[in-house]
Amino acid sequence: MKRNYYIFSNGRIKRKDNTICLENEKGKKYIPINDIEALYIFGEVDFNSKVLNFFGQNNITVHIFNYYGFYTSSIYPREHLLSGYSLVNQVKKYLDPVERIKLARETINTASYNILKNLKYYNPRRNEKLEDIILKIEKERKKIPYTNGIQDLMGTEGRIRDLYYSGFSIITMGKFKMKKRVKRPPDNPMNTLISFGNSLMYTTVLSEIYRTQLNPTISYLHEPGERRFSLSLDISEVFKPIITDRTIFKLINEGMIDQNHFTKELNFCHLNEKGRKVFMQQYEDKLNTVIKHKELERQVSYRRLIRLECYKLIKHINDIENYEGLKMWW
Amino acid sequence: MSLSDAMHATGVEVNYYFICKRKLWYFTHGITMEHNSTRVEIGKEVHKNSFKRKNKEIMIDNQICLDFIDKELIINETKLTKAMNDATRYQILYYIYYLENKGIKQVKGIVHYPKSKKREIIELDGEERQVLDKVLKFIYAIKKSNSPPSLEKKRKCKKCSYYELCFS
Amino acid sequence: MYILIVYDVGEKRVQKVLKFIRKHLIWIQNSVFEGNVTKAELLKIKNGLKEIVDQKEDSIIFFTARNERWIKKEIMGREKNATDNFI
Numbered sequence: 361m362k363r364n365y366y367i368f369s370n371g372r373i374k375r376k377d378n379t380i381c382l383e384n385e386k387g388k389k390y391i392p393i394n395d396i397e398a399l400y401i402f403g404e405v406d407f408n409s410k411v412l413n414f415f416g417q418n419n420i421t422v423h424i425f426n427y428y429g430f431y432t433s434s435i436y437p438r439e440h441l442l443s444g445y446s447l448v449n450q451v452k453k454y455l456d457p458v459e460r461i462k463l464a465r466e467t468i469n470t471a472s473y474n475i476l477k478n479l480k481y482y483n484p485r486r487n488e489k490l491e492d493i494i495l496k497i498e499k500e501r502k503k504i505p506y507t508n509g510i511q512d513l514m515g516t517e518g519r520i521r522d523l524y525y526s527g528f529s530i531i532t533m534g535k536f537k538m539k540k541r542v543k544r545p546p547d548n549p550m551n552t553l554i555s556f557g558n559s560l561m562y563t564t565v566l567s568e569i570y571r572t573q574l575n576p577t578i579s580y581l582h583e584p585g586e587r588r589f590s591l592s593l594d595i596s597e598v599f600k601p602i603i604t605d606r607t608i609f610k611l612i613n614e615g616m617i618d619q620n621h622f623t624k625e626l627n628f629c630h631l632n633e634k635g636r637k638v639f640m641q642q643y644e645d646k647l648n649t650v651i652k653h654k655e656l657e658r659q660v661s662y663r664r665l666i667r668l669e670c671y672k673l674i675k676h677i678n679d680i681e682n683y684e685g686l687k688m689w690w
Numbered sequence: 691m692s693l694s695d696a697m698h699a700t701g702v703e704v705n706y707y708f709i710c711k712r713k714l715w716y717f718t719h720g721i722t723m724e725h726n727s728t729r730v731e732i733g734k735e736v737h738k739n740s741f742k743r744k745n746k747e748i749m750i751d752n753q754i755c756l757d758f759i760d761k762e763l764i765i766n767e768t769k770l771t772k773a774m775n776d777a778t779r780y781q782i783l784y785y786i787y788y789l790e791n792k793g794i795k796q797v798k799g800i801v802h803y804p805k806s807k808k809r810e811i812i813e814l815d816g817e818e819r820q821v822l823d824k825v826l827k828f829i830y831a832i833k834k835s836n837s838p839p840s841l842e843k844k845r846k847c848k849k850c851s852y853y854e855l856c857f858s
Numbered sequence: 859m860y861i862l863i864v865y866d867v868g869e870k871r872v873q874k875v876l877k878f879i880r881k882h883l884i885w886i887q888n889s890v891f892e893g894n895v896t897k898a899e900l901l902k903i904k905n906g907l908k909e910i911v912d913q914k915e916d917s918i919i920f921f922t923a924r925n926e927r928w929i930k931k932e933i934m935g936r937e938k939n940a941t942d943n944f945i
Contacts, residue, residue, distance in 0.1 A: 366943060378877075440725075443719060446719065664854075732897060739905050
């Protein structure tokens with residue numbers, strides 16, 4: 361199985377003897393080209409078109425984060441899996457408002473199910489203090505099938521998410537307080553962790569979409585064009601509670617991350633290199649965690665579940681099987 | 691449907707027809723999964739390393755891909771295992787049939803199994819000609835159809851590169 | 859599967875072998891590589907090496923295990939090159 365490689369060092373990435381080499385003052389570090397699933401760049405790295413072409417030839421996606429650890433861009437090589445038939449149908453499902461909202465609703469329905477699952481897991485462990493939030497979310501969730509249009513649905517989604525985030529301080533036992541979710545830039549450590557986690561989720565999903573016939577720019581919940589690859593945002597909704605939020609809770613509750621992993625600069629916080637590494641390690645562990653899949657009758661990793669979600673979308677889009685999102689059964 | 695429509699099938703399509711019609715539907719609609727499969731990758735590698743000196747992979751009419759042809763017009767095809775016997779046989783029979791329709795007669799086929807170092811000789815007879823006539827019509831219909839044949843879980847599914855797509 | 863390759867080849871071919879395996883596995887010390895591969899990739903590595911080495915003179919040993927978990931790795935002295943994916 362190929363792996364993601366995470367580059368934290370600085371230096372120059374070169375194509376050398378038909379493989380990849382990172383060169384810096386410490387020397388040369390070779391990365392086997394045939395072992396790379398996707399490349400994450402956190403360090404300050406130079407590379408040239410020769411190396412980009414080489415990634416393209418080998419169908420490797422590259423995700424780049426800036427000095428502050430914010431995701432900035434991805435290199436998405438030319439599509440290697442094309443189905444004109446499926447693409448036409450993917451667009452059709454977007455153009456038809458009834459079909460579009462159906463998919464968007466199922467996305468939120470699934471995401472909120474997984475959100476509740478997290479809350480219900482922690483509720484008995486936190487003296488039932490999450491009970492109120494759970495009840496409110498359950499109430500909001502009932503409105504999903506009756507939402508009128510995407511705006512309305514987004515409103516419901518927003519309220520669910522606000523409620524959910526208000527439970528984060530309880531789940532993490534007050535270690536990381538957060539009043540309100542603030543993005544761009546995040547204004548406290550918890551917001552920083554969420555932003556970082558969500559951007560990782562986006563890139564992981566994008567790399568999986570790349571391995572399928574789905575077009576990453578056509579989405580249903582999010583407006584295409586909201587970001588370049590908006591389908592990745594749609595699918596991320598399903599997996600954020602399962603993968604990133606659980607990673608964050610674990611990092612905080614088990615004391616793996618604390619104030620020392622952040623740099624306070626002006627009015628916002630950012631994860632320093634040590635913090636990013638700890639996060640990445642736990643995130644990667646989560647992706648590689650396996651569970652038994654009932655239908656497939658085999659062990660699958662969380663990462664693979666993302667791919668399976670893409671397959672389900674392909675089947676839905678082509679009218680083979682209605683999409684039912686992944687609702688945490690474990 | 692004219693003969694020329696039917697002849698638009700490729701060897702792989704004939705092969706898939708005998709393995710699984712649902713897989714054939716996905717494949718002909720561009721939803722391919724072969725890139726995920728270690729088995730397919732091994733097959734390619736074995737293929738690449740067998741018969742190194744002969745001309746490999748000859749494309750005819752951009753339509754059928756023959757593994758290699760010897761001097762006396764023998765179609766050679768390499769396969770990993772003997773498991774998909776009918777599929778392999780008809781793939782080659784189709785090549786012979788195709789060439790016949792182009793006026794090239796008396797072609798023989800040989801399937802090589804490099805792993806077990808065995809081979810099998812294949813010739814086209816009248817009955818098989820009729821089977822192929824029908825099969826080509828079915829393939830044509832599957833390609834034109836907007837929905838795939840229904841799902842059936844069989845033992846062979848687990849080894850198929852489309853398994854995760856079908857059962858996700 | 860987990861794989862460890864150890865080789866002892868003629869001087870002329872050392873560089874070629876090194877460069878070839880580097881595309882698939884991680885170099886851990888002189889003439890030793892390690893990594894996780896699929897069956898297909900192992901076959902590719904073996905086929906590629908067959909083209910480079912002289913089987914009458916050279917020797918390449920493949921250790922494989924179904925999973926890395928079944929092998930305990932201990933290092934005495936210096937770890938010359940780490941195998942993890944955090945660089």
